[in-house]
Amino acid sequence: MLVVLFFSAFVSATLLPGSSEVVLLGLASQVPEQWLSLLVVATLGNTLGGLVTFAMGWGAFYFGNRHFSWLPNLNQQAKAKPCLVKYGAWSLLMSWAPVIGDALCFVAGAAKLPVWQSTIAMLIGKAIRYALLLALGNAVVNI
Template sequence: MELWLLFSSSFISATILPGGSEALLAALVVKTPMDIATFVWIATLGNVLGAATTFGLGALAHRRRTQLELKYKKAIVWCQKYGCWSLLLSWLPVVGDALCFCAGWLRLPIALSMLLIFVGKLLRYYLVAWLALGVFG
């Protein structure tokens, strides 16, 4: 049950819906430190799949170009300037969702985009777990 909750929280956190999975990950890591790798992988999987959903929504929204250019102007500039590499920052609150959306909207290469999203989110969750163990463990 805890793993599904962590997965769901991580998934929702990476979509345009508000949410935060870091506190749940930290609590689970402190409660059961020997399962740290499992918790980090589940959180990362949920978060990457949520980001993939946001990426897909961006690709579908490509038709509403003018409205989106105004709303996501800064994220579009970052994605155009740095390409897929900007997705290493997809773990950032608020900005990360916009980057994923704009990457899909700009039709950046999906395989490299998902790889870089995965790397950024995995490193973030390992950092959260490590800090939770250091502070509370």
Template sequence: MDAAWLGLGGLALSAFLSATILPGNSEIALGAFLYQWPDWWMMALLLATVANSLGSATSLYFGRLAPKKEISGRALVWLQRFGPSALLLSWIPLLGDALPLVAGWLRLPVLPCMAWIVLGKGLRYGVIVLGIKSLL
């Protein structure tokens, strides 16, 4: 098996875990991958975006499993005020991990939530890829 494909697998795993409450550092994995295989930037961008979005979808799902109770917090206030569009910020460390979880708990509609999640994460990884490419 080609080393680049193994690298993509590691990138996907890191991106998935980074979107959950589990530790992961997909930015470093993306940078390391692009350092080795700079011509694969589009594949890396798409894979990181999809895997990170799937991690957030997992959090959204687990949030839907939680029984509704009264809670408070910054993520709750944002989601109640802005609805699914607040999930554009799901790429932000720590706060972003909580947003999909709370969105699921609030039973926000899944498709709009996922559209905003994918957009935010795609933009973030796009900026990272452009930055890395400018350094190589």
């Protein structure tokens, strides 16, 4: 059960499609007493997936992303760049966000932002998102 959640969260944070929120809320409804384990596993999986995208950006810096059509396109990167320029690695607090989250991680890697600071920002942002989802899911179920 936790392995499924981990891989769902991991894949959702990469450039592959996925929806870890559905898996998280489904598991939380089945085993609500394990909310903390679910939160930790989802956060770690999603953060590691974000780091994969960060590493892809780092690699694209050297190899040029024009050879990889599946990477965030220039339009997506352009949307993410102003936030990155203004806030640096702390912009990765928003790495969970749809559409720009993957691009933020990718551009942060290509910009060679500090890995540890980027990792911490991703971890915090993703943990807050999953904690809010669990709280909201619990509130809806208990209405």
